Amino acid sequence: MTFFEKADPGNGQLKEDSTGEHFPLGGLLLLSTAIFISMSTEFLPGGLIPQIAETFQRPPSDAGNLITVFALTVILTAAPLAAVTRRIPRKALVLVSFAAIGAANAATALSTTFEMLLAARILGAVAHGAFWSVVAAYPASLVRSSQLGKATAVTAAGGSVAGVLGIPLGNALGQMFGWRVSFAALVGLTLLVFLLMVRFLPPITSFVPRQEADDAGKPTPDATLPAVLMICFLILFVVAAQNAFGTYGVVWLLDVVKVAPEAVPIVLLAGGIASAGGVALTGAYYGRAPIRLFVGALALMVGILFSLPAAAESGYQAVVWILLILMGAVFGGIPIMLQTRMMWTASPRARSIAAALQTTAFNVGIGSGAFMGGVVLERSTAEALPFFAAILMFMAFLTAMGWEVKRQRNSRRGKLVS
Numbered sequence: 400m401t402f403f404e405k406a407d408p409g410n411g412q413l414k415e416d417s418t419g420e421h422f423p424l425g426g427l428l429l430l431s432t433a434i435f436i437s438m439s440t441e442f443l444p445g446g447l448i449p450q451i452a453e454t455f456q457r458p459p460s461d462a463g464n465l466i467t468v469f470a471l472t473v474i475l476t477a478a479p480l481a482a483v484t485r486r487i488p489r490k491a492l493v494l495v496s497f498a499a500i501g502a503a504n505a506a507t508a509l510s511t512t513f514e515m516l517l518a519a520r521i522l523g524a525v526a527h528g529a530f531w532s533v534v535a536a537y538p539a540s541l542v543r544s545s546q547l548g549k550a551t552a553v554t555a556a557g558g559s560v561a562g563v564l565g566i567p568l569g570n571a572l573g574q575m576f577g578w579r580v581s582f583a584a585l586v587g588l589t590l591l592v593f594l595l596m597v598r599f600l601p602p603i604t605s606f607v608p609r610q611e612a613d614d615a616g617k618p619t620p621d622a623t624l625p626a627v628l629m630i631c632f633l634i635l636f637v638v639a640a641q642n643a644f645g646t647y648g649v650v651w652l653l654d655v656v657k658v659a660p661e662a663v664p665i666v667l668l669a670g671g672i673a674s675a676g677g678v679a680l681t682g683a684y685y686g687r688a689p690i691r692l693f694v695g696a697l698a699l700m701v702g703i704l705f706s707l708p709a710a711a712e713s714g715y716q717a718v719v720w721i722l723l724i725l726m727g728a729v730f731g732g733i734p735i736m737l738q739t740r741m742m743w744t745a746s747p748r749a750r751s752i753a754a755a756l757q758t759t760a761f762n763v764g765i766g767s768g769a770f771m772g773g774v775v776l777e778r779s780t781a782e783a784l785p786f787f788a789a790i791l792m793f794m795a796f797l798t799a800m801g802w803e804v805k806r807q808r809n810s811r812r813g814k815l816v817s
Contacts, residue, residue, distance in 0.1 A: 423541050426601040427553040430534055432592050433497055434557030436585055437530055439565030440500055440523055441469055441765070443585070445646050446570035446667065447578040454578070455513040460773045463646055465520050467773070470766030472524030473531075474759050480525075481532035481755030489540075490602045492533045494593065499526030501589030508582040528758060535754035539742040540603040551739045552682025558734065560675060567667040570649075574660070626744045627753045631760035633799060634737050637697070638764025640791035641730055643772040644704065644784045651781045656711050656719050666720065670727035677731025685736055690803060693736050697796040699729045704789035708782060734761075 444451060444465040452462040484492055503523030510516035538550035569581035644651070652658040652666060685692055703726045710718040738757065745753035768791075775787050 422546060422549070423601055424553070425599060426541060427538060427550055429592065429596050429600050430493075430537060430554045431557035431560075433493070433530075433596065434534065434554060435561045435565060436557075436589050436592065437497075437500055437527055437534075438558040438561040439569065439585060440504055441527060442466065442561065442566055443569045443581055444520075446566045446649060446663075447573045447581060448647075448649065450573050450578040451516075455516070457513060459647075459650060460777055461513070463769055463773050465517065466642075466646055467766045467769045468517060469520050469524040469527070470762040470769065472521050473528040473762040474766065476525050477528035477532055477758045477762070478752065478755045480529045481751050484529065484532070485751055488602070489533050489537065490596075490600055492529065493537070493600065494596060496526045496530035496533070497589070497596070498593055499523075500530060501586055501593065502526075504582045504585045504589065508579045508586065528755075528762075531758035532751065532755040535738065535757055536742065536745075536750040537603065539750060541601060547742055548686045548735075548739045549682050551742065552678055552685075552735050555735050555738060556675065556678050560671075564668075564671070567664040567671060570667060571664040574664075623744055623746045623749055623753075627741065627749065627756060629802060630737060630741050630744065631756050633795060633802075634757065634760040635764045635767075636791060636795035636798060637733060637737070638761050639768035639771070640700070640704075640764075640788045640795060642765050642768030643775070643791060644788035646769040647772050647776055647781065647784055650776065651711075651784055654781045656716060658716065666723060669720065670723050673724045673727035674731030677728040678735055681732030681735040685732070685739060689736065689740070693733070694796070694799055694803070696729050696733050696736070697792060697799060700726065700733075700792045701789055701796055703729065704785045704792055707785040711782070 444462060448459050448462040451457075451465070452459045455462075500523055503519050503526055506519035506522060507516060510519055534554070538554050539547060542550045569584075572581045572584065649663055649667075652663055653660065658666060681692070703722050707719065707722055710722055741753055741757050742750065768788075771787070772784055775783050
């Protein structure tokens with residue numbers, strides 16, 4: 400199985416009506432809203448770095464590391480939690496982990512010391528890892544293979560809406576009422592969505608299918624695992640590049656572009672809206688030309704990131720806005736492409752661990768990107784952030800191109816790339 404081949408799930412769990420066209424939009428929208436809360440929980444400190452740093456008398460890099468610690472915790476716990484919880488009914492695991500995310504946000508809002516805040520973030524990260532180990536694979540068990548791109552776009556739209564509303568609104572609330580109010584608002588929304596999921600989220604197979612065994616009784620390796628690992632490798636590069644710049648994007652806007660503080664939520668909102676548009680377009684067209692769309696999106700990201708310093712230097716803030724909006728639209732679709740490919744590629748019995756590995760890869764990218772961006776910020780200047788991110792994104796582009804060249808070469812030789 401290759402990164403660019405579409406696998407038939409064949410899991411016997413797909414929900415269809417008599418016409419074979421049923422699409423569980425209501426359940427997918429609930430998952431999307433839960434993902435919105437989960438992603439807002441993870442990235443909200445990025446839009447509140449100055450306020451949090453001021454509250455606890457810490458440098459901005461310490462506040463930025465709240466995202467790094469969150470990601471590191473997910474990295475360490477997501478895969479083990481996926482293995483430990485594989486016999487727990489999927490809906491029950493979604494509900495328990497989602498409730499824990501709400502509890503962590505409540506603890507964050509009530510933190511009186513930086514150490515308490517850090518502990519609350521770690522609790523939220525553990526819950527986030529467990530949540531994503533199941534929610535990433537949930538749509539694949541509700542729809543047919545041909546509907547997977549659309550279903551993934553619906554659920555992943557929650558992450559984009561977190562960029563459109565969650566982060567900008569959280570930033571605006573933080574400026575008006577204090578950063579604690581932003582997390583308190585997430586707690587109230589979590590309670591509402593939890594109650595709706597209890598009643599309306601469709602259940603799926605009670606637990607993950609058992610691993611097959613050979614004649615000697617030993618577990619057989621999953622043939623899709625090499626391709627799953629390749630997708631994880633691409634996720635790591637792409638997300639690290641985006642977060643090396645994105646984590647400190649507010650700092651870059653304020654210090655380099657000289658955007659007025661009250662205009663920052665507007666910039667973030669515009670980029671978030673563009674990201675939602677990118678998600679919608681990806682859901683509609685990705686299945687038609689997955690290779691060209693993915694590689695083309697990476698190439699555009701490289702070009703945009705390399706162009707940002709010159710745009711900032713020009714003094715024309717409108718040019719910076721245009722580039723950031725375009726970057727939001729382009730990058731908005733890239734995670735959808737990667738997540739859809741992961742579920743196309745992984746076999747039914749490997750989907751839970753694939754989802755956990757995917758979550759781990761995303762958070763390795765998030766954490767390492769935030770950390771490296773912080774190092775660049777401390778040892779150089781904010782002006783260097785887009786250049787550094789562009790280099791990482793270019794490495795992702797070269798990796799994807801190399802993988803496709805290898806696939807085509809082996810295809811001509813009649814071999815299967817794994």
